Amino acid sequence: MAEHPHAALVRTGYDAFQRGDMDTLRGLMTGDCTHHVPGSHPLSGDFKGIDSIIDGYYSRLSSETGGSFRVALLNVFVDGRGHAVSTHRFTADRGGKHIDENGGIVFRIVGDKITDLDECVEDIDRTNAFWS
Numbered sequence: 001m002a003e004h005p006h007a008a009l010v011r012t013g014y015d016a017f018q019r020g021d022m023d024t025l026r027g028l029m030t031g032d033c034t035h036h037v038p039g040s041h042p043l044s045g046d047f048k049g050i051d052s053i054i055d056g057y058y059s060r061l062s063s064e065t066g067g068s069f070r071v072a073l074l075n076v077f078v079d080g081r082g083h084a085v086s087t088h089r090f091t092a093d094r095g096g097k098h099i100d101e102n103g104g105i106v107f108r109i110v111g112d113k114i115t116d117l118d119e120c121v122e123d124i125d126r127t128n129a130f131w132s
Helices: 005-019 020-026 050-064 122-132
Strands: 029-037 045-047 070-078 083-094 096-110 113-121
Touching: 005 070, 005 083, 005 096, 020 029, 020 050, 020 070, 029 050, 045 050, 050 113, 096 122, 113 122
Parallel strands: 029 113
Antiparallel strands: 029 045, 070 083, 083 096, 096 113
């Protein structure tokens, strides 16, 4: 049985992110896409527009961690109505601190493009401490 197109879209995104292929990521999202990042740290908030997401958030994940930020996709779930949920494990080192935590993203998909990403983390206090 073939994988649902929304699950394939999310998998393609995770693969591109891990490889640093921002051009592929740009092609998967709408121009007005928003990525919502939880917490109360310098990287939290709403990144509105594809340039803000790629250049403002994703590039900072790399620069703030000296390139050590890694994410491993664990699962993708779809509802067939424009929503997908991923679970992943992420690790990074920053300023003498290390994080190794589970997280997830709720994706909204219209047609074949991601329009919204709502990020969730396992321990928001630990995540805030790491990025602060």
